[in-house]
Amino acid sequence: MFPLFISPEQAIQDMLEFQKKLGEGLTTLTQLEQFEVGITPKEAVYHEDKLTLYRYKPMVDNPNPTPILIVYALVNRPYMLDLQPNRSLIKNLLSQGQDVYLIDWGYPDGADRYLTLADYVNGYIHRSVKAVCKRHGIDKINVLGVCQGGALSLSYSAIHPERVNSLITMVTPVDFHTPDNLLSHWVNKLDVDLLVDTLGNIPGELLNWTFLSMKPFRLTGQKYLDMLDNLADSGAAANFLRMEKWIFDSPDQAGEAFREFIKQYFQNNGLIKGKVCIGEHPVDLKNVTMPVLNIYASDDHLVPPSASKVLGRFIGTEDYTEVVFKGGHIGIYVSGRAQKQVPTAITEWLDQLSSR
Template sequence: MNAKIPVDLILRNIEESRKTTRKKLRRATAVLTSKLDTDISTTPYRIVYEEDRVKLKHYRPEQVKCQTPLLIIYALINRETMLDLQPRRSVVESLLAQGVEIYMVDWGYPTRKDQYLTIGDHVNGFIANIVDFICKEKKIEQLNIMGICMGGVFSIIYTALNPHRVKNLVTTVTPSNFDTDKGLLNVWMKQTDAQILGDVYANMPGDIMNLGFLLLNPARLIIDKYVGFIQNIDDKNYVENFIRMEKWIFDSPDVPAATFREFIDELYKKNLLIDSKLVIDGERVDLQKITMPVLNFYGRFDHLVPPEMCGLLTSRIGSSDKEDICFDTGHIGIYVSSKCQREFAPKIAAWLLARDNKNESLQSEEKHGQKRQALQALL
């Protein structure tokens, strides 16, 4: 005996779903046209240095506990505002609360005149000039550096070429080993003709890169995300957080063509960095010259920079004080998830403070030893 299909029930459910969806959409329109707190990058700062399109932000804590300032170098892709997305969920705010003085690079928006800028121009030009400026202003010889994603690659290169300038190095979701097929982005990049893209667009358009990132996981990043937004439309905090993130995602500067081409050809395709074979402005980037303390963070579920691209770094550098930390998160979650907010910035601050004080103690002991030797010589 065939079971009777409950057509009436199905139709009633469809009608109810339709009414609910229409109600949610009307509510979404009302919410999106209302006054919302969706500003990002609200922590106060000063612009203390400018060079062409590049600016340097300075954040000073109420009480400085770490005597060595931290320079944060973000990627050229998207914007550094990710680290200060909203109050109480801000890496910058958390580091300041723990006494870390911050300088952060704002790469600005490249134009056609920037299309010939290479990795070397960014590392030996902008970054080197910024480091020199900070050291001169603070009357110090070294600073701490924290690099993020592509900015982490720049940080590794700068540190290997200028180890005397870097006291401690922190890398976060930073690719260093490109010899892996983990992650669809790796597969795509190795098939990309960066020269043609540069010839067509001058610079690599941020909008095209954004589209590519979305297509890596369209079901989650396009469909599920906006369905979730509609379902949570009555939650004001959820809506404001959602819009802040959208503002950041779609604030996508272009990447200078020459830098993009080098990144694809020298790193993704030839994997020169991890083997210390990368040459920048005629000088080999030798990872063994990175002898200062290194803290390396990455995300277990990062679909853009999977763990296989990050975890090999500490085995190739010359430092004996090195640590890998893997969070159960994705590429962006390491900066904005509630759990990581409780652990990420506090870990960085504690790690820097421990080495700041340790180095000061060693210097103090060395000075006392020199005084004792001088006194004994007089006696």
């Protein structure tokens, strides 16, 4: 190996450049006005406990008569799908003629300690679906499940197929025991009973640092150094802060539902083994008989492609389509490429269904 040599002059120059960037960045941050997330106009159409069901204002005169209900993960906030005007999956779906609803799970507290997966799937999701159906005078809707929300949507669709016209899953884990699933390797060693019995609800901060630890150098160090290269630009600084807000805005998790999800989905890999049970309802993926669109990311470090693209082997429909997005778990929501590709793929697929 060649020895690393940095001259004193170069070191001084680098330090001066660093200080200059830092000073410019601090000036930019002090001048930033308050920024918003979740920017697309919407109205609350249903409330229950911490849950709010939103309908986004349609952007075309005659949107798709079968609306989409987005079921996001429990572990993060759903405004990642509507982060800012030029980075919004929801806005792009609306502009392409979709009628979009979204479940906002809110922030669980001590009163939610004993909520189970049955409360979430057969309770909250089911009643939200019925609320959307009632508003439109229809019997079934399109469901878009994201990450953990995709696993819950698969479970819901298997239990209530009569309510789901089509199912779209995004970066959704299906096989939780693939060799390249680092998160699963960690979770399989977890004494979840001890954790929940000790803490009750699981702190969102604990889970957030778990996710960050999967890429510790990149996510807790390098990105802040890279930030300095763009921080003098107020637009870039606001973009960075929006992402930071989302990353660290992590709700606590209802203890019993967390225990059930870790045991049944992660540790027992029950979704593909037919061993998940939501309350009294077994989850058999063969009951997922509606058309399915499965979108996964090629460079996803949280839900590797191998964990997601097996879905077609286990569901009960041959009307199955896969779309691979070249990017990562977060890029599939907010990257420039995603804004062009993902909403278009969803809309074109739904249009094909409607034309049959």
